[in-house]
Amino acid sequence: MSNLTPVASPHPRAKLWIFSLVAVVVAAGICGALLLTLLLTSGRWLTPIAKREILQALSRQYRSDVDLRSLDLTLFPHPHAVGVGFVFREKDRPGAPPLITLRRFEADASWPGLLFAPHHVGNVRLEGLEIHIARGEEQGRKIGDGSKQPAPQLVFEEVVADGTRLEILPRAPGKLPLEFDIYKLSMTSAGTGRAMHYRAQLRNAKPPGIIDADGDFGPWNALDPGQTGVTGKYQFSNADLSVFRGISGRLSSTGEFHGQLGRIEVNGETDTPDFEVSVGRHLLHLRTTFSATVDGTNGDTLLHPVKAQFGHTTVMAQGEIVGEQGGKGKTILLDAAVQDGDVADVLRLGVKSEPPPMNGRIRFHAKIRIPPGGGDIPDRMELNGQFEITGGRFTNRTLEQKLSTISERTRGKTDGTAESAAASDFGGKFTLGNGLMTLAGFSFRIPGATVRLDGTYGLKNEQLNFRGTIATEVRLSQMTTGVKSRLLRMVDPIFSRNGTGAVIPIHIGGTRSSPSFGLSIGR
Numbered sequence: 001m002s003n004l005t006p007v008a009s010p011h012p013r014a015k016l017w018i019f020s021l022v023a024v025v026v027a028a029g030i031c032g033a034l035l036l037t038l039l040l041t042s043g044r045w046l047t048p049i050a051k052r053e054i055l056q057a058l059s060r061q062y063r064s065d066v067d068l069r070s071l072d073l074t075l076f077p078h079p080h081a082v083g084v085g086f087v088f089r090e091k092d093r094p095g096a097p098p099l100i101t102l103r104r105f106e107a108d109a110s111w112p113g114l115l116f117a118p119h120h121v122g123n124v125r126l127e128g129l130e131i132h133i134a135r136g137e138e139q140g141r142k143i144g145d146g147s148k149q150p151a152p153q154l155v156f157e158e159v160v161a162d163g164t165r166l167e168i169l170p171r172a173p174g175k176l177p178l179e180f181d182i183y184k185l186s187m188t189s190a191g192t193g194r195a196m197h198y199r200a201q202l203r204n205a206k207p208p209g210i211i212d213a214d215g216d217f218g219p220w221n222a223l224d225p226g227q228t229g230v231t232g233k234y235q236f237s238n239a240d241l242s243v244f245r246g247i248s249g250r251l252s253s254t255g256e257f258h259g260q261l262g263r264i265e266v267n268g269e270t271d272t273p274d275f276e277v278s279v280g281r282h283l284l285h286l287r288t289t290f291s292a293t294v295d296g297t298n299g300d301t302l303l304h305p306v307k308a309q310f311g312h313t314t315v316m317a318q319g320e321i322v323g324e325q326g327g328k329g330k331t332i333l334l335d336a337a338v339q340d341g342d343v344a345d346v347l348r349l350g351v352k353s354e355p356p357p358m359n360g361r362i363r364f365h366a367k368i369r370i371p372p373g374g375g376d377i378p379d380r381m382e383l384n385g386q387f388e389i390t391g392g393r394f395t396n397r398t399l400e401q402k403l404s405t406i407s408e409r410t411r412g413k414t415d416g417t418a419e420s421a422a423a424s425d426f427g428g429k430f431t432l433g434n435g436l437m438t439l440a441g442f443s444f445r446i447p448g449a450t451v452r453l454d455g456t457y458g459l460k461n462e463q464l465n466f467r468g469t470i471a472t473e474v475r476l477s478q479m480t481t482g483v484k485s486r487l488l489r490m491v492d493p494i495f496s497r498n499g500t501g502a503v504i505p506i507h508i509g510g511t512r513s514s515p516s517f518g519l520s521i522g523r
Contacts, residue, residue: 064099065089079109096132096169103128123158130165156196159187183210187217195219195229207251209239215257231258234268241272246376249275249286257294264294275310279378279435279459282348284310303334311345313338319368329372337365343389350378350459357399357512360392360426378459379435389426392444399515403446409479410448410472435459439466448473453508462512470504 059066069085086102104127113120164182184201195216202211215232233256242248255268268290275286287309293302301321308315319334338346340361347356366385373380394400428442437457444451455466472479476495477488495502510516 064091079111079114081107097167099132101128101130102126118155120155120157123160124156126159126161126164128163129161130167132167132169155189156187157189159196161185195231198232204236204239207239207241207243209236209251211236228261229259230261230264232256241275244377245374246278246378246380247276248278249273262295266290266292266294277349277378278376279352280347280349281352282354284345284348286310300330306334311342311348313341313345313362315341317368331372332368332370334368335365336368339363343392351512352462353513355395357396358389358392358394360389363388363390366430376435381432383430383432386429387427389444392426396513396515402517406470407446407448410446410470410474412474412478432459442466442468451506455508457512464508464510464512464515466508468506470506472502472504474501476502476504 065088067085067087068083070083072082074080083105084103086100086105087098088100089098090096106125106127108122109120110122113122161182162184164185166180166182168179181203182200183203185198186200187196187198189196195218197214198217199214200212202213204211211234213232213234215230217230217232218228234254236251236253239251239253241251249272251270251272253268253270255266257264257266259265270286270288270290272286275284276282288306290306291304293304295301300323303317303319303321305316305318308317315336315338317334317336319332321330321332323330340363343358343360343362344356346362347358348354351357364385364387366383369382370377370380371382394403426442426444429440430442431438431440435458437459438455439457440454442453442455450471451468452471453466453468455464455468457464475488475492477485477492480488492502495504505519507518508515509518
């Protein structure tokens with residue numbers, strides 16, 4: 001047996017850009033409020049005193065510290081504002097990074113849009129936007145504590161925030177922040193108190209590829225951001241999986257999602273026509289469909305379920321992708337099962353030979369854990385499970401001939417006319433760790449004998465090290481003729497099993513392509 005199921009974990013990439021929409025709406029709202037306050041204030045707009053008063057008003061409204069390095073305002077032919085060096089800090093998080101830093105913003109409006117409530121801002125363009133969202137257990141006011149969601153006073157007809165950088169600070173101490181780069185992002189309004197329509201494009205860092213998405217976001221819930229609604233569709237194109245050491249291929253994914261920021265339901269599919277595991281070196285066409293729940297506040301994902309198909313085999317899995325305390329990255333935990341798979345398909349994942357060493361149908365169940373780290377995925381992957389194989393037959397001619405000879409002998413046929421003996425009823429338990437497969441209680445039958453083995457198989461060096469027994473139908477003396485048969489009668493009682501047959505200790509070593517068989521003399 002070999003590496004039984006590196007189920008491709010479809011980590012739903014839709015969540016990457018969802019985080020950015022939250023903060024961009026906040027940033028646009030603050031910039032728009034700044035413009036509105038400027039235009040509706042008295043004629044002191046361009047004086048230092050007016051600037052100070054405006055920043056103080058924003059600070060009171062948002063309960064935060066606000067700073068703006070410079071501001072230029074023109075009124076004709078239409079209101080236009082340009083600001084540089086905008087910083088927005090939350091008062092209740094001293095020492096934390098600012099919620100928003102903005103290198104430059106530019107906003108346009110019309111006089112009719114500003115004079116009537118709700119006030120309309122034509123478009124807002126944000127450059128060099130960086131957002132640091134802190135998610136703490138006690139952060140912010142929650143709905144139901146006596147506070148009320150403020151009535152919307154602004155409608156942003158269009159917001160453009162290309163080149164945004166987003167950092168999600170962890171809820172629990174010891175975890176690393178999530179960081180994302182938004183290549184293109186634009187949003188248009190459908191009216192006051194209604195969701196904004198967005199179009200987004202990301203250059204995903206790992207695996208590298210382009211994510212396109214569009215849908216609706218909002219309205220923004222300032223009292224409880226996790227209750228903000230989000231829907232949409234996404235397409236992830238030509239992602240290079242070789243950045244994950246130990247596997248390779250070009251992945252594409254499409255899907256849709258809906259829900260609230262704190263609980264986003266995602267449904268999608270992936271297609272990797274050239275998926276390869278490094279230890280197997282076989283190209284497989286891997287397809288998956290998945291349903292998942294994403295926590296948009298920390299990136300943790302529940303998978304329920306994942307259906308992976310390659311060759312003539314289907315794997316069903318469920319589990320989670322979560323960050324661990326004090327750890328870097330995410331840990332993948334899966335419960336995977338195959339009801340009626342092709343043994344050859346499974347072996348191609350971890351064995352280089354073609355054809356694979358065995359044919360037949362396989363059924364197995366396994367717990368899979370892939371912790372974060374820099375090593376190859378096959379080396380980091382941990383499996384614990386059990387399997388059954390029906391109709392199993394080895395493809396190695398040398399091994400098949402040895403088994404046929406053993407089968408003839410164990411049935412008392414000594415004429416040398418051995419026929420091919422098909423093995424059957426394979427089964428056992430297995431574990432995988434550090435690239436080493438360990439089999440316990442591995443057994444199979446051939447006509448005339450039952451083989452039971454325990455031992456290990458190296459995924460990379462293909463080294464075999466198994467010890468066990470062959471339980472035969474006839475005694476040792478009946479497996480040969482002449483003088484040898486008479487001599488073996490003296491040791492028949494030593495190997496006898498309940499007075500009939502024999503139990504012979506054996507050892508299998510060598511490599512997968514050149515196995516060696518022998519008696520285990522020490523036993």
